[in-house]
Amino acid sequence: MFAYKPKSLFPSLPKHISNSLLSHSSSSSSSLVSALPPRPSLRQTKQAHAHIIVSGHAAYSPLLSHLLCLLSLSPTTPFHYSLSLYHSIKYPSVFATNNMIRCFAKSDSPLLSLLLFSSSILRSCVKPNNHTFTFLLQACSRAMALTEGAQVHAVVVKLGFGGYVFVSNALIHLYCSCSRIECSKRVFEENVSSRDVVTWNSMLTAFVRDEQIGVAEKLFEEMPARDVISWSTMISGYVQNGRLEQGLACFKRMREEGIRMNEATLVSVLSASAQLGLLEHGRLVHSLAESLNFPLTACLGTxxxxxxxxxxxxEQSKLLFKNMTQRDIWTWNVMICGLASHGLGKEALALFDRFVDEGFRPANVTFIGVLGACSRAGLVTEGRHHFKLMTEKYGILPEMEHYGCMVDILGRAGFVDEAVELIEKMTVSPDPVLWATLLGACKIHGSIELGEKIGNKLLELDPTHDGHYVQLANIYAKARKWEDVVRVRRLMAEQNTNKAAGWSLIEAQGKVHKFVAGDREHERSLEIHKMLETIGTRIAEAGYSPNVTSVLHDIGEEEKENVIKEHSERLAMAFGLLVTEAGECIRIMKNLRVCEDCHEVSKIISKVFEREIIVRDGSRFHHFKDGKCSCLDYW
DNA sequence: CTAGGGTTAG
Known part of the structure; x- marks a missing residue:
């Protein structure tokens, strides 16, 4: 269920990004945030408890039961306190017991509620009611305890509580939490007559979690009524399943239908904007959140x-982080990973230290950020140190991604042997991506023999991945073994590899423009190609000569130059220069990594056109400014 | 006298 999937830093973009995504009808501010019901804090509840004791009412159980009810509302209440209160009730009613069960259900040990149920309700004359089962099933869901949950289900049926809509909804939710979608569906189908919007939403969630988006869509359309949670579920369902633009389209439709959004909606939509790299869209959502007076919670801020x-x-991220009043572990992790992706290694490490100083315990994701920071900034000593810290001090078992970072850190810095040693010590079998990383290092450092070995191994493991062939051929080229270069190329041609199509994307004038290499589809294609000519002339004047080693085709040098001249990011850059004001920053998102030549060209363009150019490639950000790149050519 | 469903990081 939790199989490792190699994941690039940024997901691939769906084929067709609707250009209408960015156009939003401005809604009036009448759809305000729904206010949360006021809830007493633990401190206030304790004060009330003290009053009850002091005023001599400590033996009056209804009062204590109500207090317990208040405690059960807060998930942060330690259950020891609630339990001592519960024990002070001489003859607990089902009401009191239900509330104690709920306290357990919300605690870190939800299954204790089952113990209470069997010891207190089953063994006494107190009869359980529908509330009892709702809380018990909630506890089983939270613990993902299928066996226990099924047993509770049996009791529900036996005692005839299956017809209560709260109970059957809890059952649907339980089976969904335990990944038994078929069981959820069965309960759903058995309760045709007693369904409410929560029933439908729970079923919707089940399909979404099971990645049955098509079925979820159908259910969503069939629902007799949809509330904000139905919409949020659908949107987050799209986003979690990588259907980012559909998620945004669904959000748009939700707004058109006048449904008032909530924080969960915004968070999912922001995630989609982030993954697609749609700054303008993201900004729009941000201003929407502000104009609707959403409080900047840790979740929304993150x-x-x-x-x-x-x-x-x-910079905007840093500012937000600085100004936030509530931060949780997610906030720190996101900030550390963000700094890492921009190559700000030292800052990421400093933030990590602050994070630890403030008493947080780093999680494995934290270390992916930290090690990623080291790898992108070439911090070898720090990388080794933090890897050790992670495993030895925090006892975190390294995952494939951690190894990936380490192999990259060591390999690129020339410690190829140490990287091999690390791989050999791994407890899990290394992923092809890991070998590919090492292969890259071999290419840089001219380790021909090892590279040859790894390359051939990779061709076996992953014969349809064209990148491996390219890397191996590059290694042979570096060793001037031309026959081998030809052989590998021929092999690649025979294997019918999946060549990942490169694309670049730029947001301009309220639209998303996507380019592929050699693109002539764009409505302003003529002007763009004219601009490419201008760029060519001006960078040549600045002393540029093309580097075509990264082009692997059996074509002549002159043609190669033409190919790289029309790499998708060049087209996007030309378009950007065309449509933005002088001095304005140009932002480009692309799926693959930048080639060396495009990287060089971007640097020169940033200088001769006096533009800051920010490129997000498959693994990191490059900030080109005044002829230099923030990656310091280490990528 | 009590209740349920949706949210973010690699």
Whole structure:
């Protein structure tokens, strides 16, 4: 269920991004945020408890039961306190017991509620009611305890509580939490007559979690009524399943239908904007949140930080982080990963230290950020140190991604043997991506023999991945073994590999423009190609000569130059220069990594056109400014 | 006298 899937830093973009995504009808501010019901704090409840004791009412159980009810509302209440209160009730009613069960259900040990149920209700004359089962099933869901949950289900049926809509909804939710979608569906179908919007939403969630988006869509359309949670579920369902533009389209439709959004909606939409790199869209959602007076919670703030970081505005992320009043572990992790993706290694490490100083315990994701920061900034000593810290001090078992970072850190810095050693010590079998990383290092450092070995191994493991062939051929080219270069190329041609199509994307004038290499489809294609000519002339004047080693085709040198001249990011850059004001920053998102030549050209363009150019490629950000790149050519 | 469903990071 939790199989490792190699994941690039940024997901691939769906084929067709609707250009209408960015156009939004401005809604009136009448759809305000729904206010949360006031809830007493633990401190206030304790004060009330003290009053009850002091005023001599401590033996009056209804009062204590109500107090317990208040405690059960807050998920942060330690259950020891609630339990002592519960024990002070001489003859607990089902009401009191239900509330104690709920306290357990919300605690870190939800299954204790089952113990209470069997010891207190089953063994006494107190009869359970529908509330009892709702809380018990909630506890089983939270614990993902299928066996226990099924047993409770049996009791529900036996005692005839299956017809209560709260109970059957809890059952649907339970089976969904335990990944038994078929069981959820069965309960759903058995309760045709007693369904409410929660029933439908729970079923919707089940399909979404099971990645049955088509079925979820159908259910969503069939629902007799949809509330904000139905919409949020659908939107987050799209986003979690990588259907980002559909998620945004659904959000748009939701707004058109006048449904008032809530924080969960915004967070999912921000995630989609972030993954797509749609800064303007993200900004729009941000201003929407502000105009609707959403409080800047840790969750919303984190989503915003992530959006700005992934859209290239790391300064904006830092500012938000600084100004936030509530931060949780997600906030820190997102900020650390954001700094890492921008190559700000030292800052990421400093933030990590602050994070630890403030008493947080780093999680494995934290270390992916930290090690990623080291790898992108070439911090070898720090990388080794933090890897050790992670495993030895925090006892975190390294995942494939951690190894990936380490192999990259060591390999690129020339410690190829140490990287091999690390791989050999791994407890899980290394992923092809890991070998590919090492292969890259071999190419840089001219380790021909090892590279040859790894390359051939990779061709076996992953014969349809064209990148491996390219890398191996590059290694042979570096060793001037031309026959081998030809052989590998021929092999690649025979294997019918999946060549990942490169694309670049730029947002301009309220639209998303996507380019592929050699693109002539754009409505302003003529002007763009004219601009490419201008760029060519001006960078040549600045002393540029093309580097075509990264082009692997059997074509002549002159043709190669033409190919790289029309790499998708060049087209996007030309278009950007065409449509933006002088001095304005140009932001480009692309799926693959930048080639060396395009990287060089971007640097020169930034200088001769006096533009800051920010490129997000498959693994990191490049900030080109005044002839230099923030990656310091280490990428 | 009590209740349920949706949210973010690699």
């Amino acid at each position: 989503a915003l930080i992530d959006m700005y970081a992934k859209c290239g505005c790391i």
